[in-house]
Amino acid sequence: VHNLAPRRFEELIAEILASFGWEVQLTPETKDGGYDIFAISKDISGLRTSWIVECKKYREDRKVGVEIARSLYAVKGDLRVSNAMIATTSSFTKGVRDFKNSRYDFHLRDYEGLIDWINSYRPNPDGTLYLRSSRLVLPRGPSPDRLRRRDYG
Numbered sequence: 001v002h003n004l005a006p007r008r009f010e011e012l013i014a015e016i017l018a019s020f021g022w023e024v025q026l027t028p029e030t031k032d033g034g035y036d037i038f039a040i041s042k043d044i045s046g047l048r049t050s051w052i053v054e055c056k057k058y059r060e061d062r063k064v065g066v067e068i069a070r071s072l073y074a075v076k077g078d079l080r081v082s083n084a085m086i087a088t089t090s091s092f093t094k095g096v097r098d099f100k101n102s103r104y105d106f107h108l109r110d111y112e113g114l115i116d117w118i119n120s121y122r123p124n125p126d127g128t129l130y131l132r133s134s135r136l137v138l139p140r141g142p143s144p145d146r147l148r149r150r151d152y153g
Contacts, residue, residue, distance in 0.1 A: 013035050015130050034072065038050070038052055065093050073099075
């Protein structure tokens with residue numbers, strides 16, 4: 001994962017989430033609105049929950065700082081999305097972990113957690129990826145424009 005370009009890392013995270021049954025949509029590479037992926041997860045009861053995910057493809061020795069966490073949490077509030085997550089190829093500072101500990105709707109996925117996800121990944125039954133030509137294949141889901149106008153909580 002450390003050899004991936006940042007956009008490919010975002011696509012990898014989107015692919016993994018899609019393999020878990022989430023509906024996912026990547027934001028544009030630039031001017032992404034402060035997050036990289038919008039997703040909807042569905043639990044066993046059928047309840048749907050909205051997520052924004054920020055992907056930080058950092059060197060192993062560069063930790064994600066609290067300013068990134070605070071910024072993503074502010075975007076979460078502005079968009080009225082239920083949950084936010086930061087996924088990184090590195091780890092998090094103590095400030096980020098403290099920030100997360102006081103919030104049930106904010107999640108962290110570090111390098112170790114990514115490896116767990118990668119090991120749990122299963123492609124479509126027909127062997128194809130959810131991601132094709134750098135674009136996600138979505139069964140249904142909001143467009144980025146609709147996301148700004150509605151509450152998907």
